[in-house]
Amino acid sequence: LAQLSRNLVSNVSILLLATCALVIPALAAGAAIVEREQETLDLLRLSLISPRAMLLAKLISVVGFFMLLLVAALPVFGTVFFLIGLEWKTLVQAVLILAATAMTCAAAGLMSSARSRHITRAVFGSYLGLFALVAAGPVVGFFAALVLNLLAGGRFIQAVVDDTMSIGAPYFALQALFDGRLTGSAFVMAILVQLAFTSFALSQALVGLSRPPATPMVEQFKPIDDPLMLKRRRRTFPYYLVDPLKRKKPIEDGRNPVLVRELRWGLLDRASTLIRIFYVALVIYLFIGGVGFISAPRPGWLSEGFVHGWLLAQIAGTVLVAPAILANTFTREYESGSMDMLRTSLLTPRDIVVGKL
Numbered sequence: 318l319a320q321l322s323r324n325l326v327s328n329v330s331i332l333l334l335a336t337c338a339l340v341i342p343a344l345a346a347g348a349a350i351v352e353r354e355q356e357t358l359d360l361l362r363l364s365l366i367s368p369r370a371m372l373l374a375k376l377i378s379v380v381g382f383f384m385l386l387l388v389a390a391l392p393v394f395g396t397v398f399f400l401i402g403l404e405w406k407t408l409v410q411a412v413l414i415l416a417a418t419a420m421t422c423a424a425a426g427l428m429s430s431a432r433s434r435h436i437t438r439a440v441f442g443s444y445l446g447l448f449a450l451v452a453a454g455p456v457v458g459f460f461a462a463l464v465l466n467l468l469a470g471g472r473f474i475q476a477v478v479d480d481t482m483s484i485g486a487p488y489f490a491l492q493a494l495f496d497g498r499l500t501g502s503a504f505v506m507a508i509l510v511q512l513a514f515t516s517f518a519l520s521q522a523l524v525g526l527s528r529p530p531a532t533p534m535v536e537q538f539k540p541i542d543d544p545l546m547l548k549r550r551r552r553t554f555p556y557y558l559v560d561p562l563k564r565k566k567p568i569e570d571g572r573n574p575v576l577v578r579e580l581r582w583g584l585l586d587r588a589s590t591l592i593r594i595f596y597v598a599l600v601i602y603l604f605i606g607g608v609g610f611i612s613a614p615r616p617g618w619l620s621e622g623f624v625h626g627w628l629l630a631q632i633a634g635t636v637l638v639a640p641a642i643l644a645n646t647f648t649r650e651y652e653s654g655s656m657d658m659l660r661t662s663l664l665t666p667r668d669i670v671v672g673k674l
Contacts, residue, residue: 319403322403323403323407323495324495325393325396326394326403326407326408326411326495327491327492327495329390329393329394330411330414330415330491330495331488331491333386333387333390333415334415334418334487334488334491336383336386337383337415337418337419337422338418338422338447339637340382340383341379341380341382341383341419341422341423341426342422342423342425342426342429342440342443342444342446342447343426343440343443343444344379344382344423344426345375345376345379345422345423345424345425345426345427345429345430345443346426346429346430346433346436346439346440346442346443347430347436347439347440348375348378348379348426348427348430349375349427349430349431349439349525349526350430350433350434350435350436350439353434368523368526368527369523371526372427372431372519372522372523372526375427376420376423376424376427376519379423379426379427380416380419380420380423383419383423384416384419387412387415387416394408407494407495410494410499410504411491411494411495413508414487414490414491414494414504414507414508414511415487417487417507417508417511417512417515418487418511420511420512420515421447421511421514421515421518422447424514424515424518424519424522425443425444425446425447425518426439426443426446426447427518427519427522428443428446428518428519428521428522428525429442429443429445429446430443430522431521431522431523431524431525431526432521432522432525436645437644437645445597446518448601483498483499483503483507484503484506484507484510485507485510487507487511490503490504490507539562540562540563540564540565541562541563541564542564547562547563550562573664573668573671573672574662574664574672575659575664575668575669575671575672575673576668576671576672578672598634602627602630602631605627605630606627646673647673
């Protein structure tokens with residue numbers, strides 16, 4: 318019964334942690350973007366509301382949503398006290414870790430929202446910022462374990478990885494808490510690290526909200542026709558595959574213009590961004606694999622369960638990122654004012670959907 322109660326609270330806490338990491342950055346990413354789209358951000362700047370009060374209101378609005386989820390989960394936590402093996406201290410520490418993580422997630426989303434002008438960039442920036450903040454602890458633990466491993470003459474030091482990850486990453490802190498391995502000093506350090514991440518992100522968001530709005534500049538890029546110049550540009554990153562300034566080939570007669578624009582022009586013009594995303598994803602998954610490599614029961618060996626979890630993380634990441642990438646498929650047509658032009662053309666709605674697909 319003691320182990321059952323601890324497992325129940327541990328699973329619910331990790332589920333709430335996953336909800337926090339997936340939902341809160343997206344909610345916070347649209348906080349300032351909505352004000353810009355509705356053209357009310359300048360009105361807020363002209364009012365008596367200070368940027369600090371504006372940021373605090375956005376933070377309370379986003380974090381308050383997650384705190385309601387915590388309140389809704391309190392009956393689940395309360396049922397375990399009819400069993401044995403769980404103390405009030407453990408439950409309070411778990412709630413504090415979740416609350417600190419919610420603050421970090423909201424701060425990362427607000428930081429990206431205050432420094433972006435498009436909702437898609439803000440959402441992606443919020444998740445990248447959250448990963449950079451939360452992954453700082455495991456990264457330090459990973460390299461510290463490698464250095465100490467070399468200094469110890471090849472002897473593997475697991476304690477360094479566990480302590481550093483427990484302090485820097487909320488997931489490992491919750492695991493160590495319910496396993497009985499999280500000491501009081503490590504718990505305080507874990508909360509302080511999250512608060513430090515939150516303070517840094519909020520300071521950056523405050524800078525983005527305080528500065529005067531920049532005059533929007535329309536960048537006019539002239540297409541390049543010189544083969545030698547295109548050849549030199551393709552030797553530099555990331556233009557070695559496709560150069561977006563190369564003059565576009567005209568659309569042939571009888572071709573679907575939406576299909577040509579989305580596939581030939583749209584996809585190839587986004588090739589540079591896709592290359593950057595590929596390298597970022599490659600580094601993230603290689604880092605996860607490296608952590609499993611040094612954390613295996615036998616140094617240098619990956620367990621079968623970790624390999625399955627590693628592949629599952631890649632599948633889950635693809636499933637979570639794909640809707641965000643495709644969410645602006647028709648939205649950008651409305652933003653650029655070309656949706657009505659598509660409707661008045663000879664294209665049927667089926668042709669438009671096929672071209673987007």
